Amino acid sequence: MLQIENLRASIGGKEILRGVNLEVHAGEVHAVMGPNGSGKSTLAQVLAGRESYDVTGKVLYEGEDLLALSPEERAAAGVFLAFQYPVEIPGVGNLYFVRTALNSLRRQQGLDELDAIDFLSLAKERMRLVEMDESFMGRSVNEGFSGGEKKRNEIFQMAVLEPKLAILDETDSGLDIDALRVVAQGVNALRSEGRAMLVITHYQRLLDYIVPDVVHVFADGQIVRSGDKDLALELEQHGYADLEQRATLASAAAPVVGATS
Amino acid sequence: MTTTATTASPRGLAGLEPALNGHQPGWLGGIRRAGLEWVAEHGFPTLGDEDWKYTRVGPILDVPFQPAVGGMKHRLSASAIDGLAGDLGGTRLVFANGYFAPELSTLMALPEGTTVTSLASVLAGDAERLEPFLARPLSSQHHAFTALNAALAEDGAFIQIPPDATIAAPIHLVFVSDAGASPLVSSPRSVVHAGARSQATIVETHVGSGGVYLTNAVTEVILEDGAQVQHYKVQDEADTAFHLAALHVRPGRDSSFSTHALALGAAIARHEVWVKLEAAGAEVTLNGLYLPDGNQHHDNPTLIEHVAPRCTSRQLYKGVLGGHGRGVFNGHIVVGPDALGTDASQTNKNLLLSDTAEVDTRPRLEILTDDVRCTHGAAVGQLDEEAVFYLRSRGVPHQQARGVLTYAFAGEMLQLIGVGPLRSRVESKVAERLNREDTDRETFR
Numbered sequence: 001m002l003q004i005e006n007l008r009a010s011i012g013g014k015e016i017l018r019g020v021n022l023e024v025h026a027g028e029v030h031a032v033m034g035p036n037g038s039g040k041s042t043l044a045q046v047l048a049g050r051e052s053y054d055v056t057g058k059v060l061y062e063g064e065d066l067l068a069l070s071p072e073e074r075a076a077a078g079v080f081l082a083f084q085y086p087v088e089i090p091g092v093g094n095l096y097f098v099r100t101a102l103n104s105l106r107r108q109q110g111l112d113e114l115d116a117i118d119f120l121s122l123a124k125e126r127m128r129l130v131e132m133d134e135s136f137m138g139r140s141v142n143e144g145f146s147g148g149e150k151k152r153n154e155i156f157q158m159a160v161l162e163p164k165l166a167i168l169d170e171t172d173s174g175l176d177i178d179a180l181r182v183v184a185q186g187v188n189a190l191r192s193e194g195r196a197m198l199v200i201t202h203y204q205r206l207l208d209y210i211v212p213d214v215v216h217v218f219a220d221g222q223i224v225r226s227g228d229k230d231l232a233l234e235l236e237q238h239g240y241a242d243l244e245q246r247a248t249l250a251s252a253a254a255p256v257v258g259a260t261s
Numbered sequence: 262m263t264t265t266a267t268t269a270s271p272r273g274l275a276g277l278e279p280a281l282n283g284h285q286p287g288w289l290g291g292i293r294r295a296g297l298e299w300v301a302e303h304g305f306p307t308l309g310d311e312d313w314k315y316t317r318v319g320p321i322l323d324v325p326f327q328p329a330v331g332g333m334k335h336r337l338s339a340s341a342i343d344g345l346a347g348d349l350g351g352t353r354l355v356f357a358n359g360y361f362a363p364e365l366s367t368l369m370a371l372p373e374g375t376t377v378t379s380l381a382s383v384l385a386g387d388a389e390r391l392e393p394f395l396a397r398p399l400s401s402q403h404h405a406f407t408a409l410n411a412a413l414a415e416d417g418a419f420i421q422i423p424p425d426a427t428i429a430a431p432i433h434l435v436f437v438s439d440a441g442a443s444p445l446v447s448s449p450r451s452v453v454h455a456g457a458r459s460q461a462t463i464v465e466t467h468v469g470s471g472g473v474y475l476t477n478a479v480t481e482v483i484l485e486d487g488a489q490v491q492h493y494k495v496q497d498e499a500d501t502a503f504h505l506a507a508l509h510v511r512p513g514r515d516s517s518f519s520t521h522a523l524a525l526g527a528a529i530a531r532h533e534v535w536v537k538l539e540a541a542g543a544e545v546t547l548n549g550l551y552l553p554d555g556n557q558h559h560d561n562p563t564l565i566e567h568v569a570p571r572c573t574s575r576q577l578y579k580g581v582l583g584g585h586g587r588g589v590f591n592g593h594i595v596v597g598p599d600a601l602g603t604d605a606s607q608t609n610k611n612l613l614l615s616d617t618a619e620v621d622t623r624p625r626l627e628i629l630t631d632d633v634r635c636t637h638g639a640a641v642g643q644l645d646e647e648a649v650f651y652l653r654s655r656g657v658p659h660q661q662a663r664g665v666l667t668y669a670f671a672g673e674m675l676q677l678i679g680v681g682p683l684r685s686r687v688e689s690k691v692a693e694r695l696n697r698e699d700t701d702r703e704t705f706r
Contacts, residue, residue: 048654049653049654050650051650070653070659071650071653071654072653072654072656072657072658072659072662074654075653075654075655075656076656080654081654083651083654086651087645087647087648087650087651089645089648089651089652089666089669090669091668091669091670091672091673092665092666092669097652097655097665098655100652100657100661100665101652101655101656101657102656104655104656104657104658104661105655105656108656157655161655161656
């Protein structure tokens, strides 16, 4: 579904992604773990189409050149980013926002738009998935939401928009254990054969709830190691410092580190 | 009794003289002469005038305007007025080129003793009734255009509401210009006199069917003690038009007045609001939304003079500026030495949609006493690119995302419109305008 080859991204002359290679197949959940500042979130933003980066390399999404698409075209093609810091939009109702988004996708996909009534019943059903109170529908997008409410709202949007490739950027950050459980439960309910997920996290604890098929360790703008879910546990024990050391050695020896699928 | 012949002047506005063909009382002749003399003596405002610092009137003075006259032919129908100005469900007085057009107007039953009619009809039949309103010097802030209105005005709305009367449906004053081939100036003068404890809603809509014209309007609202008046002003003139207007308000003791100015049209528009708080305990609210794009210029000067104690004034003006549009908010609050317990706030927020749009915001506060609470603030910003990306990442196309966010910024002002049919009408106008903004204006990336 997703093939990334030698992806590099820089901002203001500073290189953040330094040759990322990754392959994700439909149905798989990949975790990307790494210390703060290693470039994980940049990877998420670049995949979603953030325009502030200078990007080189190749990203194929379902065989198509993802980098050639605008953010809205990527969304229509089935790419979804759950933001690390969901944006507050005063004056735009949450329900209106999500319906506008869904109908924009449907229009780009050549489908009929959903009317307000059909949309409302869909929205209510998907809200239950993340145990979100209906009172959030009438409020402005993310305005005055707590950290946990914002993250639930991201997963709710994902549940409504039903992407093929979901990128969850630090969805666990700032969550208490109950909110983490609810968010993870929502994510797990959305796991399916046709859907791939890229779960970006700093902490191993999210992976207790969302069990990944593949774990990648990200350091200094690259994937330095890939393995199965046990790799996350290993990280938990030894920390990132040990790995970063290896990363330096690895990049000196072989600039392109093979990714696992 | 003075009767002056119409002068079609090659000198434009400066050469105009009253066109009145009928009779008029001597006191009115004096007012007209005084208006012309004022213009002759002081001339038209320049950028050197503090209150006109950001608005060049040269392009208006260059036009060889003819004054509109009563009984001119127009091509308008009641259904055309519905389309241009909307039907708000209550009494609607229509003025074509500044003159009352009874055939286009709708009169509804009103509480006994209420007068809703044309100024000209009162001048013709009962002129003395107008003397207390027209003979009073308008304002210390007199300028050539209000002086010219005093000299030239022959018609407009006259509304008098008896004490304790409540008029539920909005009274809609529609000023429609139909200039045709030659540039036309209309000078409507309206008076609203709300009796003690009376309640009413007045909506002024200014529209045009095209051509080059100038609307030079003055509206005066006098509230007796405890009266409550809501006023709305929709400036939706043709893009080729000029619109200069002054709203002067004198609130009585413990009265309450609100006005909401919505500026959509005209090439150059200036809507000035002047409130003199001379009676204790009055509350006034001044709201405004201006949306210049293309080459439009929207100027919004306000002056609130707190003279009496314990008055409250609230101002919230928002601007959305696109293309080469230019906006001005020039808000001036003066709190006099006796205005103890004054509570005044003034806020102006602007959203620039292009790098060629421009806004000048100038909140001014002069406080000559202690024991007051005054706040003011101004902000100028661009669309939040984080929010734009957030919407786009959800599949909303770039231009639509900008439109949604821009509309949200303006939406706060639209929600303040308390007249349902007017709100829907303005909402769709604003949405349409912001969509146009989306498609053919230079925008930030």
